[in-house]
Amino acid sequence: xxxxxxxxxxxxxxxxxxxxxxxxxxxxxxxxxxxxxxxxxxxxxxxxxxxxxxxxxxxxxxxxxxxxxxxxxxxxxxxxxxxxxxxxxxxxxxxxxxxxxxxxxxxxxxxxxxxxxxxxxxxxxxxxxxxxxxxxxxxxxxxxxxxxxxxxxxxxxxxxxxxxxxxxxxxxxxxxxxxxxxxxxxxxxxxxxxxxxxxxxxxxxxxxxxxxxxxxxxxxxxxxxxxxxxxxxxxxxxxxxxxxxxxxxxxxxxxxxxxxxxxxxxxxxxxxxxxxxxxxxxxxxxxxxxxxxxxxxxxxxxxxxxxxxxxxxxxxxxxxxxxxxxxxxxxxxxxxxxxxxxxxxxxxxxxxxxxxxxxxxxxxxxxxxxxxxxxxxxxxxxxxxxxxxxxxxxxxxxxxxxxxxxxxxxxxxxxxxxxxxxxxxxx
Amino acid sequence: xxxxxxxxxxxxxxxxxxxxxxxxxxxxxxxxxxxxxxxxxxxxxxxxxxxxxxxxxxxxxxxxxxxxxxxxxxxxxxxxxxxxxxxxxxx
Numbered sequence: 001x002x003x004x005x006x007x008x009x010x011x012x013x014x015x016x017x018x019x020x021x022x023x024x025x026x027x028x029x030x031x032x033x034x035x036x037x038x039x040x041x042x043x044x045x046x047x048x049x050x051x052x053x054x055x056x057x058x059x060x061x062x063x064x065x066x067x068x069x070x071x072x073x074x075x076x077x078x079x080x081x082x083x084x085x086x087x088x089x090x091x092x093x094x095x096x097x098x099x100x101x102x103x104x105x106x107x108x109x110x111x112x113x114x115x116x117x118x119x120x121x122x123x124x125x126x127x128x129x130x131x132x133x134x135x136x137x138x139x140x141x142x143x144x145x146x147x148x149x150x151x152x153x154x155x156x157x158x159x160x161x162x163x164x165x166x167x168x169x170x171x172x173x174x175x176x177x178x179x180x181x182x183x184x185x186x187x188x189x190x191x192x193x194x195x196x197x198x199x200x201x202x203x204x205x206x207x208x209x210x211x212x213x214x215x216x217x218x219x220x221x222x223x224x225x226x227x228x229x230x231x232x233x234x235x236x237x238x239x240x241x242x243x244x245x246x247x248x249x250x251x252x253x254x255x256x257x258x259x260x261x262x263x264x265x266x267x268x269x270x271x272x273x274x275x276x277x278x279x280x281x282x283x284x285x286x287x288x289x290x291x292x293x294x295x296x297x298x299x300x301x302x303x304x305x306x307x308x309x310x311x312x313x314x315x316x317x318x319x320x321x322x323x324x325x326x327x328x329x330x331x332x333x334x335x336x337x338x339x340x341x342x343x344x345x346x347x348x349x350x351x352x353x354x355x356x357x358x359x360x361x362x363x364x365x366x367x368x369x370x371x372x373x374x375x376x377x378x379x380x381x382x383x384x385x386x387x388x389x390x391x392x393x394x395x396x397x398x399x400x401x402x403x404x405x406x407x408x409x410x411x412x413x414x415x416x417x418x419x420x421x422x423x424x425x426x427x
Numbered sequence: 428x429x430x431x432x433x434x435x436x437x438x439x440x441x442x443x444x445x446x447x448x449x450x451x452x453x454x455x456x457x458x459x460x461x462x463x464x465x466x467x468x469x470x471x472x473x474x475x476x477x478x479x480x481x482x483x484x485x486x487x488x489x490x491x492x493x494x495x496x497x498x499x500x501x502x503x504x505x506x507x508x509x510x511x512x513x514x515x516x517x518x
Contacts, residue, residue, distance in 0.1 A: 101480075190464050227514075229488065230502040248500060252492035258485040264478035267471075279467070290471035326513065327473055333510040334474035339484045346505030353517040397464045408457035416449025423445060 046095050046110040046362070048167035050088070050300050058153065058303040060084055066152045069306040075171045075296075077303050088298040091168040097362060098295065101218045101262040104358025107317065112167030112300065112363035113215055115316045122164075122312070126154045139164040140312050143302045153306060164312050166363035168216075168297040169304045172209055172388045179369035179386045180204045182393045186384055193407065195375065195398035198382075204371060209388065211305055211365035212286070213270035213313035215320055216294050217263070219359040223332025224258040226351045229343035250345050257336040265294045268323055270313035270363065275323075282382055288394040289387040292366045296389075310365060317361050329354050373398065474510055 058068050060079035071078040076085040092098045095110070122140040131150040137143070143164065145154050174182075183204040191199060234249035267290050269275040269283075277284050298304070329352055340347050367388035374381050375398045384395030462468060506512050 193460055193464060224517075226517075228491075228502065230494070233493075245498060246500075247496050247498060248494070249496060250494045250502075251490050252494060253488040254491045255488045256486050259481055261479055261481035264480075266473060266477050277470070282465075284470050285466060287471050288466070288469040290473075291476050326511075329513065330510040331474050331477070331479060333507075335479070335481045336484050336486070337507060337510075339486060340507055342488075343502075343507075345500070346502040347507040348502050348504040349506050349514050351515045351517050352513070355518070394466060394469055396466055399461060399464045404457055404460055407460060408453040411456040412449045412453025415452035416446070419445045419448040423442075426442075 045108040046167070046360075048091070048095060048111045048300060048362075058301060061086060068153065068303045070171050070304050070308075072172050072175045075173055077301070087171075088301045088304075090295070091297050091299055091362070092295050094299055095167075095362075097218065097360070098264065101220055101264060101358075101360070104218065104220045104360055106358055107321075108358065108360040109317055110167040110360075110362040112165055113317055113361040115318075116164070116314055128152055128154055141309060142305070143310055144305055153303065165300060165302075166213060166313065166365050167300055168362060169211065169300055169302075169365040170292055170294060170297040170367055170389060171304050172308065172367040174369065174386060174388045174391055176207065176209070176369075178391070179207050179209075179388065182386050182391060183207055183369070183371045183384045183395070186393050186395050187397060190395075190397045193399050193403045195400045198373060198375070198398045201373070204384075207369050207371040207384075207386075209308040210368050210370050211308055211310040212274065212368050213311055214267050214364050214366050215270050215313075215315075215317070216297075216362045216364045217266045217268065217324060217359055219266065219324065219328060220260075220262045220357040221328045221332070222258065222260045222355045222357065223329060223335075224256070224353045225333065225336060225349050226254070226256050227347055227349035229253045229255040229340065229347040230345035231343055232345050248345075253343070255340070255343070255347055257339060259332050259335045261332065261335060263328070263331060265291075266324070266327060267291055267294065267364075267366070268320055268327070270315050270320075271311050272314050274311075275315060280380075282380065282396040285383045285394050285396050286368065286370070286385045289368060289385045289390075289392045292387065292389050294364065294366070297364055305365070308367070313363060324359065325354050325356060328356065371395075 058077075059066055060068060060082060062084040063079060063082040065079050065081035067080040068077050069080065070076075071085060074085060076087045078085045122138055124137050124139055126135050126137060126145070128135055128147040128150060131147060131152070135145050135147050135154050137145045137154070146152070147154055187194070187202060187204070230250040230252055232248055232250050235246065237244050237246050269287065274283050274286055277287065332354065333349070333352070369386040369388050371384040372381055373383075378398070380398075382396040382398055384393065384397075386393045506514070
């Protein structure tokens with residue numbers, strides 16, 4: 001089945017069968033002619049729509065069954081009817097994402113990283129291509145659903161009006177069992193001072209596979225920094241009675257540094273809830289399991305999501321430009337660090353500038369195994385997160401404050417005893 | 428014991444700061460354990476773990492002043508290793 005090519009930025013036509021879209025009051029002849037002569041609305045800079053999935057059903061290319069899911073051990077899609085395995089093309093080669101970073105100009109946005117329509121509903125109604133029934137999908141939480149009549153798996157494979165569909169997906173690699181083992185190992189090293197209720201309620205088997213939305217960015221930038229650096233010229237000690245003081249002499253320099261660089265696949269959180277890193281959240285835990293092997297991401301096909309939950313992106317490219325500039329400035333500072341060796345008393349940067357020559361944005365779902373625990377007394381959501389590609393694990397375990405304080409006091413008392421003994425001995 | 432300690436601290440050879448060892452050790456123990464459990468300081472090191480290709484660093488330095496005598500062993504506000512601490516933005 002094929003679909004007429006439509007500009008992806010244009011909201012797709014109504015999904016209610018039989019209804020015709022209302023496109024405003026009739027125009028005059030002149031206006032109609034002007035509209036017809038006008039340039040078409042620009043599409044995305046990189047069009048990533050998977051045309052083969054336009055009917056919302058992902059069929060096995062061998063037998064046509066739609067009972068398809070991810071096989072974790074191979075990272076391929078597998079047809080549960082005929083056992084045929086296949087995979088989508090890697091976006092790296094398909095859309096040339098790994099090349100041309102040096103020549104990037106302006107902001108290049110792939111279709112899936114286009115702006116989220118603020119007024120679009122999360123709930124989308126799909127008509128099942130198998131039996132014609134209407135199936136409702138809440139795109140805030142899932143991008144696929146099962147037809148309750150014919151059991152076809154329906155996928156949001158087209159661009160939806162709310163821009164929920166990413167460009168690419170990186171399939172899960174670590175199995176549920178492997179994730180459970182890593183979470184158990186992580187928590188078992190932190191049992192002694194863990195909150196008793198956490199220990200009682202800890203069931204690592206409840207870990208959930210979640211696809212989290214990220215924007216993966218290639219960028220070309222020039223960063224410059226200005227500040228002061230000091231070089232020690234002399235060091236001497238002066239005696240004042242029984243005490244002595246060390247003094248220093250130093251030359252002060254004005255320091256300027258510039259560096260031009262490219263970054264490949266810088267990964268930034270695309271959901272506002274996950275992007276806040278203040279002390280009231282444990283979002284840094286999920287952030288810490290980055291980076292992913294994003295070079296292996298494949299073209300979007302929501303069959304990769306069957307059996308996993310997913311979170312919708314709600315931050316647009318414009319929202320994340322300041323975050324990108326911030327990270328590029330940090331990367332530039334790290335790059336110039338080695339050129340500061342002569343300043344043995346240190347450097348104080350006072351001004352900085354970033355010029356982003358070009359950036360390319362791709363929206364991607366990345367796989368994470370998440371064990372979450374809500375601590376009621378502090379109202380904090382703790383996570384133990386496992387990168388489902390690399391296995392990197394990081395977590396936040398709620399602590400038992402009484403036990404922690406008792407341990408601190410024990411150590412403090414012991415050290416104070418030693419200090420007292422030394423004082424008595426030297427008296 | 429306490430009176431002996433107080434007497435010792437008032438003596439010529441008594442280093443008073445050693446009494447801070449107990450409170451400092453308690454705070455350090457608390458902080459180290461808390462951090463091991465909660466990992467509040469961890470984040471993705473994108474400065475290191477991202478594919479970066481940099482051109483050679485350009486720059487200059489010009490001597491503008493001389494400090495003839497100071498007790499500070501390093502420059503005030505050294506942020507050369509604190510890559511994520513932002514300073515005044517130009518442009």
